Amino acid sequence: MTKENIQGKNFIGNTRSDEGQKQQQAFNPANNEVLTGAFSTATNSELEQTMQLASEAFQQLKKYSGAQKGAFLRAIAEEIEALGDTLVQRACIESGLPEGRIIGERGRTMNQLRAFAQLVEEGSWVDARIDTAQPERQPIPKVDLRKQLVAIGPVVVFGASNFPLAFSVAGGDTASALAAGNPVIVKAHSAHLGTSELVATAVIKAAERCDMPNGTFSMLYGSGHSVGQALVKHPVTQAVGFTGSGFGGKALYQLAQQRPQPIPVFAEMGSVNPVVLLPQALRNRGAQIAQQYAGSITLGAGQFCTNPGLLLGVASDELIAFETALGEAVQAIAPATMLTQGIAKAFDEGAEQALKQTEVQIVAQADQSSQPNQGRAVVAKVSGADFLKNPALHEEVFGPYSLLVVCANREELAQAIQSLEGQLTATVMGEDEELLECKEIIAGLQDRVGRLIYNGVPTGVEVCPSQHHGGPFPSTTDSRFTSVGTDAIKRFARPVAFQNCPQALLPQELQDENPLNIWRLTDGKWSNEAISVLAEQA
Incomplete structure (x- = not known):
């Protein structure tokens, strides 16, 4: 150029x-x-x-x-x-x-x-x-x-x-x-x-x-x-x-x-986008889930607002196997250039600060790169009890970082979810029968998010009419609205009502004859017909 x-x-x-x-x-x-x-x-x-x-x-x-x-x-x-x-x-x-x-x-x-x-x-x-x-x-x-x-x-x-x-x-x-x-x-x-x-x-x-x-x-x-x-x-x-x-x-x-x-x-x-890992899903497809999440954590050098920064599960052999597989997969992914020098520096400092927190252990860390401004992927872990005691562990580290929270039991898992602030997304990885058994945990997640995902990854936001990219504060300033x-x-419009307004002064959308042929709620019924036609049908 x-x-x-x-x-x-x-x-x-x-x-x-x-x-x-x-x-x-x-x-x-x-x-x-x-x-x-x-x-x-x-x-x-x-x-x-x-x-x-x-x-x-x-x-x-x-x-x-x-x-x-x-x-x-x-x-x-x-x-x-x-x-x-x-x-x-x-x-x-x-x-x-x-x-x-x-x-x-x-x-x-x-x-x-x-x-x-x-x-x-x-x-x-x-x-x-x-x-x-x-x-x-x-x-x-x-x-x-x-x-x-x-x-x-x-x-x-x-x-x-x-x-x-x-x-x-x-x-x-x-x-x-x-x-x-x-x-x-x-x-x-x-x-x-x-x-x-x-x-x-x-x-x-x-x-x-x-x-x-x-x-x-x-x-x-x-x-x-x-x-x-x-x-x-x-x-x-x-x-x-x-x-x-x-x-x-x-x-x-x-x-x-x-x-x-x-x-x-x-x-x-942004948010930490919690992911709940249920045991049967890990038993049946833990290695696959580990590969899936290694890719999601490091996608775009972790610089997505929907990056899965928090993984939660109940202590089990299946969770240990998942942890091992995730660590191996993350360690194999080469560091990638981050968006700016400032963002790269903030990621290094944020990850370092998170790893200094009490009882946090490194699961895996990608090899150091000699290139400037590259994000070195990190997965760490902590017990559910220590996670509950330390609000600093709930904060987002913007970049390829994720924290695995190992809960002692399902009650502690529920408490960990209850302790979270508002999020853009939450994900549940589980088989059908265990999803039904975890309705209360899922309900707790729903109270804190704008999008609830089943058996997928939060990264990748489909642009369509039914998408909601927003969530309770502090993920957004107004959870009622989506940015995708x-x-x-609807964020950039406001309602105006017209009472006994002459037809000639009404917007076309509200005129009796409905010249734009749009759908309207007229006297409690949705229709795109003119008011005269609706009167005849009544």
């Missing part, structure tokens, strides 16, 4: 700008090499211009039809695809991730955009509800009342370090916010600055192709926290999407609550 491909300028709507003197650069984590491009930190003036444009764009964008928004989302996918190998190569060298992973993530990004396009083109996502008037009702006449979801306003999205495409500039947060009818301002992640610029260019090209209002999309660079904090605090901002550390997510949440007008922060902050799948659109 030549220098001319990367300008390093902020995207203020459809205009490029680099007023500021402060710049930052991207690095290749595989060798700490400085990469092409100097990226200009947004000034206060540039940020104000961006927010003013977003405010103006919202007044137009919220009126756009599902067909118009769908065409825009599809155009973004096409422009990302048109970047070809240039995007793949830049994403690889900025993230340390292999080409196959980036190509797959690019496909996921485009599929997400097209899924939201299909959603808004069909239109029923607005959850239209109509209760027609009953003027003759006694003792009080019933008014005509209609409700639907509408766009919330400009949304700030923070790019994620571990997904340079699928949770970044045009990832799920951006796609769902745009689909709902909101302008988006992205704070580019400092770990993949060039990748962010390439994708932002694709979004702007799509916006221009589809005649979207200037300010529908913007992207700003910023080193440190000042730009991100200013975006969250700005009065134009109406919601925030974030994927990252618990420290970062909580800081943004607290900042948003301190505003004169508090706003929602939809932060996905088409339901993610």
